[in-house]
Amino acid sequence: MFNSRNIKITDFTLKSKQPFFKAQSISGKFQRRFTGIHFYEAEFTANFMAEHINEVKEFVAKHLFGRPFKVPLSYYSKYTGDVKQMVTAATRTDRGGRKVRLSNFTGTLKAGTIIQFENHKKIYTITEDVKSGGEMKLFPNLRQHVLAGEVIKYQNVEGEFLLKSDQIDWQLAQIGKMKFELVENV
Structure with a gap:
């Protein structure tokens, strides 16, 4: 992801997506059927000082158009x-x-x-x-x-993700924050 000490990642959330159909019959039997593939989505906030905005711009330029990148899953995969x-x-x-x-x-x-x-x-x-x-x-x-x-x-499993965000909002302030949405590269 970011190979920099200047960008701090906060509010990282990993979401497990299991597309399935569920039903319960009149007899009470519960049935679950998977209708698609399982995948992960994630979101995080990148925090940086104004003088480090070029590092964020570089990350966006490299990955906005579908280039995958690795994301360490921290405690989740420990x-x-x-x-x-x-x-x-x-x-x-x-x-x-x-x-x-x-x-x-x-x-x-x-x-x-x-x-x-x-x-x-x-x-x-x-x-x-x-x-x-x-x-x-x-x-x-x-x-x-x-x-x-x-x-x-x-x-220490690392997921391979793609940027999901289709709109990038640049905050032009002394202390910048950007929220990124990701989807697992399946």
Whole structure:
């Protein structure tokens, strides 16, 4: 995102978007069906002094027209479990799959852990605890194939985002603030 000590990021909000249809029958049975793909949106405020406005202008110029950029997800992607070594996929899993067989490692990857695969930047969530050699259950479905031996990143995941803002309001003041809206690059 901003590689500068002169721009301070505040009010960062990450939104998980799950497009789904839900209904409850007359018998009381509840049904939920996903109608689209899961993605994240984010927003933040960039705070800067007037003399650093060129750094903000550079960021806007580079990313306004669809160039993706990485955003560290801070506490949201911080891993606190007991797995300490590299985790890889044991077998190939095709696009659309919800389970990935894992290689041998020590410990347990807990439900709620945020992960990414080496060959694509989509952010996934583990939905059930998984031990060495087990099947990792994910949400959402895989957007790309996962190859045998592919590294699974589970520590300090960074999302890849695009600027969503179609209007940029420049505050011309001694202390500047700009709000940016982002959408995950799926």
